[in-house]
Amino acid sequence: MEDCVFCKIIKGEVPCFKVYKDAMFMAFLDINPLNLGHTLLIPKQHFHWVDEVEPYEQYWRLARKISQAIKMATGCVLVAKIVYGLGVPHAHIHLIPKYENDDHIGGIHPNNIKKISSVDMSQITQKISDSFSQL
16 A cells, blocks of 8 residues: 555665564564554555454464563563554554553553653664564
8 A cells, every 4th residue: 555654664665673574474663652662563465454464363473472572572561462453554463561660550551652762772673573583
């Protein structure tokens, strides 16, 4: 899709902090993270909704594996997997680390965006990628 920012990221037209890439899927850090390590997992083929993605089971298995890598890399308590289908019309799963003393009390608050330096984004990208390769 021409106007889709995620399709542009896949093509390399828009830069990103890439955590993972294979023939079917790509994961990269969210530019408006809710916590350090907030990652988006997308199919490389354009699907509007997560429910349309095939192979569906493989998509969710990969989400679980990347979540494990995020947890290893960040030391977070858990990784929330959130799909709300708004913002960008390209299927994506938010993988959001939840830290014990973060300011997302009682759950994840979508307006609680963090300012994270590009240096820190680069470092956590590498840590997540390295953790993924250890799984």
